[in-house]
Amino acid sequence: MRHILIIGATSAIAEVTARRFARDGDRLYLVARNPERLESVASDLRLCGATQVETMVMDVNGTDRHVEMIAQAETVMGGLDTVLIAHGTLSNQQACEASFKETLRELQTNCLSVISLLTHVANCFETKKRGTIAVISSVAGDRGRKSNYVYGTAKAAVSVFLQGLRNRLYRSGVNVITIKAGFVDTPMTADFCKGFLWASSEKVGNGIYRSIQRKRDEVYLPWFWRWIMLVIRLLPEGVFKKTNI
Amino acid sequence: MGDGIDCRWTPLARHLMKDYVSWGRYPKAIPAAVHRVHWTDELLPNTTCSLLPYGNGRSYGDSCLNDGGVLLDMRDLNRMLSFDRSTGVLRCEAGVLLADILVLAVPMGWFLPVTPGTRFVTVGGAIANDVHGKNHHRTGTFGQHVLGMALRRSDRGIVLCSATENTELFHATIGGLGLTGVILWAEIRLRPIANHAVDSETIRFPNLDAFFDLSSESDRDYEYTVAWVDCLARGNALGRGLFMRGSHAAPQERLPAPSGRTRSFPVDMPFPLVNAWSLRAFNNLYYRKQLARVHRSITHYKSFFFPLDNILHWNRLYGRRGFLQYQCVVSPESAKESVRALLEAIATARSGSFLSVLKVFGNRFSPGLLSFPRPGVTLALDFPNQGRRTLDLLDQLDRIVASAGGAVYPAKDARMSGEHFLQYFPRWKEFQRHIDPRFSSSFWRRITTRI
Numbered sequence: 144m145r146h147i148l149i150i151g152a153t154s155a156i157a158e159v160t161a162r163r164f165a166r167d168g169d170r171l172y173l174v175a176r177n178p179e180r181l182e183s184v185a186s187d188l189r190l191c192g193a194t195q196v197e198t199m200v201m202d203v204n205g206t207d208r209h210v211e212m213i214a215q216a217e218t219v220m221g222g223l224d225t226v227l228i229a230h231g232t233l234s235n236q237q238a239c240e241a242s243f244k245e246t247l248r249e250l251q252t253n254c255l256s257v258i259s260l261l262t263h264v265a266n267c268f269e270t271k272k273r274g275t276i277a278v279i280s281s282v283a284g285d286r287g288r289k290s291n292y293v294y295g296t297a298k299a300a301v302s303v304f305l306q307g308l309r310n311r312l313y314r315s316g317v318n319v320i321t322i323k324a325g326f327v328d329t330p331m332t333a334d335f336c337k338g339f340l341w342a343s344s345e346k347v348g349n350g351i352y353r354s355i356q357r358k359r360d361e362v363y364l365p366w367f368w369r370w371i372m373l374v375i376r377l378l379p380e381g382v383f384k385k386t387n388i
Numbered sequence: 389m390g391d392g393i394d395c396r397w398t399p400l401a402r403h404l405m406k407d408y409v410s411w412g413r414y415p416k417a418i419p420a421a422v423h424r425v426h427w428t429d430e431l432l433p434n435t436t437c438s439l440l441p442y443g444n445g446r447s448y449g450d451s452c453l454n455d456g457g458v459l460l461d462m463r464d465l466n467r468m469l470s471f472d473r474s475t476g477v478l479r480c481e482a483g484v485l486l487a488d489i490l491v492l493a494v495p496m497g498w499f500l501p502v503t504p505g506t507r508f509v510t511v512g513g514a515i516a517n518d519v520h521g522k523n524h525h526r527t528g529t530f531g532q533h534v535l536g537m538a539l540r541r542s543d544r545g546i547v548l549c550s551a552t553e554n555t556e557l558f559h560a561t562i563g564g565l566g567l568t569g570v571i572l573w574a575e576i577r578l579r580p581i582a583n584h585a586v587d588s589e590t591i592r593f594p595n596l597d598a599f600f601d602l603s604s605e606s607d608r609d610y611e612y613t614v615a616w617v618d619c620l621a622r623g624n625a626l627g628r629g630l631f632m633r634g635s636h637a638a639p640q641e642r643l644p645a646p647s648g649r650t651r652s653f654p655v656d657m658p659f660p661l662v663n664a665w666s667l668r669a670f671n672n673l674y675y676r677k678q679l680a681r682v683h684r685s686i687t688h689y690k691s692f693f694f695p696l697d698n699i700l701h702w703n704r705l706y707g708r709r710g711f712l713q714y715q716c717v718v719s720p721e722s723a724k725e726s727v728r729a730l731l732e733a734i735a736t737a738r739s740g741s742f743l744s745v746l747k748v749f750g751n752r753f754s755p756g757l758l759s760f761p762r763p764g765v766t767l768a769l770d771f772p773n774q775g776r777r778t779l780d781l782l783d784q785l786d787r788i789v790a791s792a793g794g795a796v797y798p799a800k801d802a803r804m805s806g807e808h809f810l811q812y813f814p815r816w817k818e819f820q821r822h823i824d825p826r827f828s829s830s831f832w833r834r835i836t837t838r839i
């Protein structure tokens with residue numbers, strides 16, 4: 144049985160993954176901002192078969208509470224071996240271009256809060272010499288594009304941080320998974336017109352569950368993004384700067 | 389972004405809306421936009437278009453469609469909120485599928501109080517159409533087992549309603565076709581079972597009189613009764629078929645496994661596979677599928693209740709033009725004559741379907757103002773869409789139903805006239821007062837254009 148901490152538990156993708164854990168009878172500690180939504184997710188997971196579901200209402204940008212939250216999760220579940228970091232906001236690129244304050248806020252939510260959590264979780268797992276850390280990053284972090292480079296910057300920083308962390312924790316037997324999600328149809332992207340590249344949150348959430356089970360390092364979800372991003376990364380900057388993607 | 393939804397559809401939007409069809413895929417209707425509802429605390433989308441909740445799209449006609457309006461896709465609102473294992477009271481969000489409830493409840497010894505022919509419908513849809521099942525003669529409709537629910541209305545916010553609170557709105561919402569507001573969650577009472585098996589019998593019967601005899605005999609002793617009829621048989625064999633009756637099994641030593649794997653009908657047929665020839669061949673064979681007159685077995689509940697759920701997308705059998713389902717009920721006094729007249733009209737037209745179903749409804753009145761089930765005999769079958777020819781036949785059936793004091797089921801209808809609707813559902817005026825001012829559907833506009 145796993146003891147799992149999920150940050151951003153009301154995200155559509157995390158909810159799908161959490162249901163899979165619950166069906167396995169795992170113990171879950173859920174963290175999210177909105178108390179009513181968090182409670183409805185928790186009740187559902189309890190009925191799905193989770194052995195234990197506990198919740199904590201918290202805004203992840205309150206980084207000074209992270210240590211306390213992780214300790215609390217470990218205490219009430221009687222252990223902690225898996226962490227899924229799934230929170231995030233989709234930055235409004237135009238607003239960020241107009242205001243550094245807005246950019247800073249986006250970087251705080253999508254990058255710094257994640258790095259703070261990772262710092263504490265990594266130290267905790269390193270001493271235990273076991274554990275799995277999975278973080279939802281994004282294909283947007285693979286190359287900066289004019290349409291959302293602030294969001295991309297945050298995700299790129301998270302991806303690089305995770306690479307280093309994976310390298311550091313390898314010898315301690317801790318598994319670090321970077322989930323590079325493509326376009327996912329969730330409330331976060333409700334205002335977009337959806338085309339053929341879009342995947343459902345079920346597909347991506349189930350993919351995350353599988354990668355945690357198989358102890359993967361870096362996964363693109365759905366799989367075809369690995370090849371799309373390979374091509375995009377290979378384009379020379381002289382060509383790329385003229386594109387409109 | 390997020391400033392509201394534009395009512396003019398674009399070619400792009402049209403492409404993306406192709407998943408939002410009804411089960412019969414006739415008529416076609418294109419929503420201006422689709423808004424996915426994820427949380428019960430979300431406000432209704434900001435738009436000037438009319439709104440309509442869309443569940444799992446298992447209504448056959450246009451009652452789940454909103455041409456040019458906005459559909460609220462409810463399937464992400466699918467959380468179980470609470471379940472009391474001692475009383476069987478379940479509270480869940482409206483987008484939960486009946487299939488999900490069975491997965492949760494059956495291992496704990498509970499079952500749906502009322503089960504339609506597919507488990508792939510949402511709880512919200514089951515309430516909005518006040519669905520019924522093979523046990524109508526015992527337990528009535530789905531709506532009669534709803535203890536309470538929360539509705540989000542554009543004019544009043546969240547309204548809790550039940551048999552004691554906002555009673556009129558509660559009764560309007562049961563069978564209310566999604567027009568009285570969005571059902572956010574509902575509380576339903578499940579029924580206890582000993583195990584997942586059904587003790588069932590299939591009996592071959594030679595004609596309509598035999599059906600009525602079997603029905604009155606079986607409805608006393610069996611919880612579930614329904615009959616398949618050969619809709620092409622005429623003369624002395626008119627109304628012949630197979631009568632299925634069953635009850636939840638007593639504790640068993642060996643329980644049956646769920647039968648067969650799920651297959652999917654892969655593609656749209658370029659032409660309907662249902663035609664006069666295939667229909668005659670199938671019906672003749674199916675009538676003789678068992679050698680003995682009576683066949684008894686202990687089956688898994690899935691094969692007893694949901695034989696068609698094993699074939700995903702079976703509606704593709706009918707090809708791109710889709711099909712029309714027809715379900716009517718006729719009053720008990722003249723039931724024999726009316727069913728005979730209906731079957732004769734269908735057999736003469738040499739149309740109809742593989743699955744034609746006959747059942748006697750009980751005296752269980754639903755509180756729903758637009759509820760379809762009522763005492764009498766119900767006949768359900770589908771017809772490949774052959775345009776005018778099919779519509780004329782259904783109009784002919786409507787005239788028989790109307791003169792027999794019957795009704796046609798809105799959840800399955802795509803073409804009944806407004807005049808007939810008003811006659812079938814005399815409480816529509818009372819119902820109309822409870823419609824949310826921002827809600828509408830293709831069905832409702834079609835029915836009310838001439839009022």
